[in-house]
Amino acid sequence: MAGERRKFRREGEERRRDQLVAAALEIIAEKGPDAATVRTIAERAGVTQGLIRHYFTSKGDLTRAAYQSHMQRMNEVSFAALDSAPQEPLARLEAFVSTTLSPPALNGTAVGLWSAFLQMIRRDPEMMVVHEANYLAFRDRLEGLIAALPGQRSPAELRALAIACTAVIDGLWLEGSAYPEGFDANELAAIGWRAVSAILGIDTPARAGTGPRPTTKETLP
Amino acid sequence: MAGERRKFRREGEERRRDQLVAAALEIIAEKGPDAATVRTIAERAGVTQGLIRHYFTSKGDLTRAAYQSHMQRMNEVSFAALDSAPQEPLARLEAFVSTTLSPPALNGTAVGLWSAFLQMIRRDPEMMVVHEANYLAFRDRLEGLIAALPGQRSPAELRALAIACTAVIDGLWLEGSAYPEGFDANELAAIGWRAVSAILGIDTPARAGTGPRPTTKETLP
DNA sequence: CGCACAATTATGCAAGCGTATAATTCCGGT
DNA sequence: ACCGGAATTATACGCTTGCATAATTGTGCG
CATH class of the missing domain: 1.10.10.60 (Homeodomain-like)
Known part of the structure; x- marks a missing residue:
């Protein structure tokens, strides 16, 4: 029985x-x-x-092991999106930003994992190593995309730009995932691309008129 | 005994x-x-x-109760820093960014608290309300600083700019707190201010000379 | 001074945790 | 066909947790 x-x-x-x-x-x-x-x-x-x-x-x-696996998979997804992107540097960068700030990359469960592991990272040096490696991998990839853009930038400049762009993408990803009701569907991707463009000194392609024009003093007619 | x-x-x-x-x-x-x-x-x-x-x-x-208290205190600190700031809008904004991205706001324990509570927020609707209120309070304050800058911006434009600037500040704060060895002392504050300036279409203060010309339409007398 | 009552301590309890170990059962080699 | 060992299950143990309740003690008030 x-x-x-x-x-x-x-x-x-x-x-x-x-x-x-x-x-x-x-x-x-x-x-x-x-x-x-x-x-x-x-x-x-x-x-x-x-x-x-x-x-x-x-x-x-x-x-x-779970953390390692999760990070590795995130990396692979990110890489895959880049592989199928076009070849012009600007379009590649935009595709990367847009992919990161749209579903499925932007979702509530990922941020749950993210904050859960962040807790452990702070207490487990072995996990810290994994975190560091993955953060730098993301940033380096972004830095590579930036370096491929027309124009010349010093290494220090590239580093600063990559840090800033990574930060704005991370911040948008985070708030969009943690507080999804607060934003429209494509809003974050659009804002993210505008912000990255502005940081890099690229004219915003979409909406002329309202977009920031960083350097020039005399502008349009 | x-x-x-x-x-x-x-x-x-x-x-x-x-x-x-x-x-x-x-x-x-x-x-x-x-x-x-x-x-x-x-x-x-x-x-x-x-x-x-x-x-x-x-x-x-x-x-x-602890979460509520923590958030309230963070708010007060942030407000206090703004109160003692100068009056010119640009300087106020810069002070705000710099304060947020320097110690003591930038520290490892705060990010520990932040990620710990983020876990609970996702499961406790009552905590979600507090989170939402505080995120929006931060963003609204930043939006107010942006609105005070010379130039005119539509409400939608202001919202987008505030979201982007909040994101870059959050992202830098987060990485700087979680991974402090990765950045120099003033690096994050400098990068943050440059990024915010760029997003808002302000000339970076280093290359001074040209005043802020945010909009492309007719603005000044 | 002493008394009543709230503030605080002390003790206990059931449930759940990670871990250790013993008992079984699947399965490939011969 | 069957056997030996590895894969898997089952059981148990010690510890910690949040919560409940009983026992005490500080203290304002008459």
């Missing part, structure tokens, strides 16, 4: 690890890090909790 | 609540939200844990 032991199938180690990592990420994103207990993660992955300790030396180990 | 009962002093209700709120904020900022248990909070406040339930109906109630 009671002794119905659960049936199971054996899976490869890699696949099991991926399942557990995916389950952990889902739960952290949906219900927060506190809800991501060993038991709920195992349940979501369709196994029992003991298996976690069979594939990870501790729960923290699983959490680190 | 075991029966040494702890001595205590009675305090007013308001004072005790403040002490508990302050203790909770300190612990969340320093050690993360998981470390902020009823017992550690009480210990930090110099009382025993039972007292928390005497002044707050639950731990969540205390946490909400």
Whole structure:
């Protein structure tokens, strides 16, 4: 009667690890890090909790693996969008900004993950390394896009511009994800592109008249 | 010899609540939200844990009170910095940006608090209301500073500019706080001011000589 | 001075946590 | 066919958590 032991199938180690990592990420994103207990993660992955300790030396180990996996996937998505972009530097940059500030990159679950991991980053040096590497990867990619634009800029100048553009994109992404009701559909992408253009000293392509004209004193007729 | 009962002093209700709120904020900022248990909070406040339930109906109630208090204080600090600023609109704006992107506003504990609360905001509608109100208050203040600049801007234009400037400030504040080794002392404030200037169409102060000419339409006499 | 009552401490409890370990069951090699 | 070991489940333990309640003690008021 009671002794119905659960049936199971054996899976490869890699696949099991991926399942557990995916389950952990889902739960952290949906219900927060506190809800991501060993038991709920195992349940979501369709196994029992003991298996976690069979594939990870501790729960923290699983959490680190999940963070690494999440960051890697974000990177890949970002890269993929760039690969299918056109070739003109300006269009590439615009595509990059627009992609980052539109769904699916802009979504509520990602910011949940982001803030959850930020907590751990501050206490776990190993996670800090991953964070640093990924932040710099994002910025460097953006810096590369900027460097490809017409005009010459010194390295220091490039660095400052990349930091500023990264910041405005991050800030918009964050508020748009955390407080989605506050903005229209394409509003953030449009604002982001205008801001990046302005920072880089590019004439805003879309709406002449209202756009900032940074340098020249005498303007239009 | 075991029966040494702890001595205590009675305090007013308001004072005790403040002490508990302050203790909770300190612990969340320093050690993360998981470390902020009823017992550690009480210990930090110099009382025993039972007292928390005497002044707050639950731990969540205390946490909400802590968030409210934190946000209110951030607001006051921000306001105070503006009050002692000069009167010319441009200088006021620059002071605001610079203050926000320099210590003590820029520090690691604040971002710890920020990301910890962001977690709760996503699950607690009551906290979401507080967050929304404070984000909009920040943005509105910034929008007011922008509106005071010479030149005319439509309400829609003002909104977009305020969103963009808020985003760049938030993004810089965030990365500077979360990853302080990555930036020089005044670097972020300088980058922030340059970015805001560019977004608003103001000539960067370094290359002085030309006054701010924000709009392309007819503006000045 | 002492008394009543709120403020505070002390103790207890059930639930949930991560971890350790024992018990089973699947599955490939022979 | 079956067996040995790895994969997986099951159970248990010690600890911490938030919350409840009982026991005390400080203190304003007569």
